[in-house]
Amino acid sequence: MGLIAHRKTDAGLIKTIKKYFLDNGRSVLIDPQTAKRLNEKGTSLEDMDVDVVLVMGGDGTILWAVSELNPKIPILGINTGRVGHFSEVKVEDAQQAVKRLLEGAGITIDSRSRIVANGKFEALNEVCIFPDKNATLLDMRVLTDNEELARFRADGVIISTQTGSTAYSLSAGGPILHPDVRAHVITPVLPYMKQQAPIVVPDSAEITVEFLREKRPAHILCDGHIKDPVGGGRVVIKKSKNAVKFIRFTTDARHTHVKKATKFQQ
Numbered sequence: 408m409g410l411i412a413h414r415k416t417d418a419g420l421i422k423t424i425k426k427y428f429l430d431n432g433r434s435v436l437i438d439p440q441t442a443k444r445l446n447e448k449g450t451s452l453e454d455m456d457v458d459v460v461l462v463m464g465g466d467g468t469i470l471w472a473v474s475e476l477n478p479k480i481p482i483l484g485i486n487t488g489r490v491g492h493f494s495e496v497k498v499e500d501a502q503q504a505v506k507r508l509l510e511g512a513g514i515t516i517d518s519r520s521r522i523v524a525n526g527k528f529e530a531l532n533e534v535c536i537f538p539d540k541n542a543t544l545l546d547m548r549v550l551t552d553n554e555e556l557a558r559f560r561a562d563g564v565i566i567s568t569q570t571g572s573t574a575y576s577l578s579a580g581g582p583i584l585h586p587d588v589r590a591h592v593i594t595p596v597l598p599y600m601k602q603q604a605p606i607v608v609p610d611s612a613e614i615t616v617e618f619l620r621e622k623r624p625a626h627i628l629c630d631g632h633i634k635d636p637v638g639g640g641r642v643v644i645k646k647s648k649n650a651v652k653f654i655r656f657t658t659d660a661r662h663t664h665v666k667k668a669t670k671f672q673q
Contacts, residue, residue: 409450409457409480411438411472413464416487418444420498424461424505431509452476459483459508459654462494463501469493470630473531478649481516483508492573495655507656517655519570519586520610521647529647530629532571536616536642537563537596539624546619549593551612556593558619559603563596566614566644575631581605591646614644 408428412421421441428435436457442449452475459481462472465488472482484494485501496504507513524534538545544560567576572584572592581594582605593614594605608614618625618640625637 408433409436409438409452409455409460409476410441411452411460411462411464411468412441413468413487414440414444416441416463420501421445421463424501427502427505428509433509455480461485461505461508463487463498466490466492466494467631470531473651474529474630474632478521478651481652481654483654492570493653495657504656508654513656515655515657517586517653518650519653520568520650522566522568522591522644523647523649524566524627524629524642524644525635526643528627528629528634529649530571531568531651532574532630533565533567533576534642534644535563535565535575535596535628536625536637537628539626539636543623544599545623545625548617548619549606550615550617551608553613553615556608557603557606559595560599561595561597561603563625564616565592565594565596566616567592567594569610576605579605582607591644610646612645615641616644617641 410425425435436450436455437447438452439449457480460476461483462469463485469484485496485498486494487498521529521531522534523529546560547564549557565576565579568591569584569586569588572581576592576594577583579594579596581592584590589610590607591610592605592607595603627634627637627642
């Protein structure tokens with residue numbers, strides 16, 4: 408079993424869950440930051456070779472874990488943060504959830520697709536492209552499957568998955584997609600003169616963002632983390648072969664994800 412926790416997660420809860428795993432004959436690998444708090448030896452996320460990883464934290468902690476873990480490992484999220492789009496288990500129900508996990512009672516796998524930028528940078532929520540210099544605009548041409556779809560000037564552009572449609576893209580004016588919809592969203596960030604609305608495209612499409620001004624360098628962000636500079640060229644985004652597997656105890660997790668997003672819009 409893998410155990411990953413936000414630095415503010417109660418140490419007593421972490422120790423209790425670890426002890427429960429050990430008492431039931433399961434070995435436990437802990438992320439380095441949490442292991443340091445417990446005065447134990449830690450294991451880097453990329454080196455965790457386990458059947459399941461328990462992640463205690465908010466959405467940011469889960470996004471970090473997803474970016475580092477082997478995508479084949481299922482994740483059970485315990486929400487100790489604020490929103491908890493990815494975690495259906497409340498912190499007060501953590502011990503019961505761990506018990507159900509080991510019993511295998513009523514477990515389902517909620518598979519969420521990812522996107523990949525330039526063949527190497529993966530994201531569960533979104534890939535964002537912004538200019539290197541603040542308070543400047545990017546002139547962009549967007550193509551799908553090598554056919555021009557739009558041209559616009561904007562502060563940036565967001566390419567989001569179905570899951571990510573309830574995150575940054577939504578804040579920028581994009582639509583909410585149900586997780587079962589096989590589509591991605593292209594959302595301009597503050598387009599000049601509001602000249603371009605968000606666009607929904609099939610998730611099978613290869614999206615290319617070309618920069619029309621060579622002397623206006625940009626950079627790629629994946630789920631909020633800067634990945635690579637783009638020097639006046641292009642960024643190609645497509646659906647990744649690596650999905651993220653979340654462990655669920657209910658059958659309505661996908662509907663709940665949408666309901667949480669619409670709740671914040673009311």
